[in-house]
Amino acid sequence: MPSYSVNTRYTIGMAVWMVLYAGALVGSITLLKNLHPTGPLLYFLAVLPALPIGGTIWHVQRHIELVDEYVRGMLTKRFIYATGMTLFICTAYGFLESNAGLPHFSLYLVYPLFWTMFGLISAILGVVEKNA
């Protein structure tokens, strides 16, 4: 087996999890539509697309453990800030939804929101750290 760099392994792993996600999503929708399952099978098929998403989170955590201490520190800081921002936005929007009648925010969107926050925070910290 060829020895890939940590970053290449991360990219390959992420691509694999995304392919699994697409497969699980299509499979879940198709089977729910055609089988009209009930009971445990319904719950299993309903939650199926979320499992590879959990896989991507595990993969990111594993990547953070494998990189060197400098990159680990950078990624961990960004991950914590992005988590904090996501928690704050979701909580604030929950109150806005309940008290001000804003449209419903689907929980599916929490995951992409997290990565949007991660990207935004990475860009801001990149500029801040460059000028420090």
Add this chain to the structure above:
Amino acid sequence: MKQYLRELRTEKGLTQADLATQLGVSRQAVIALETDKHIPSLDLAYKISAVFDQPIEAIFENPYRLKQAS
């Protein structure tokens, strides 16, 4: 923390990539060390010390020792 990593590396004729390979870290980490953007862990400091065959305090100035002297 004042450090002499860049000077020691160039004296030894190493590129940042060479040093990164010898230390088992990314080139990004070497750049961060040389520009004072990262204070190394004790483990990494020992690795750097071994690569240059110098005591840690000859590479990274001990700011607490300086305070005591003044």
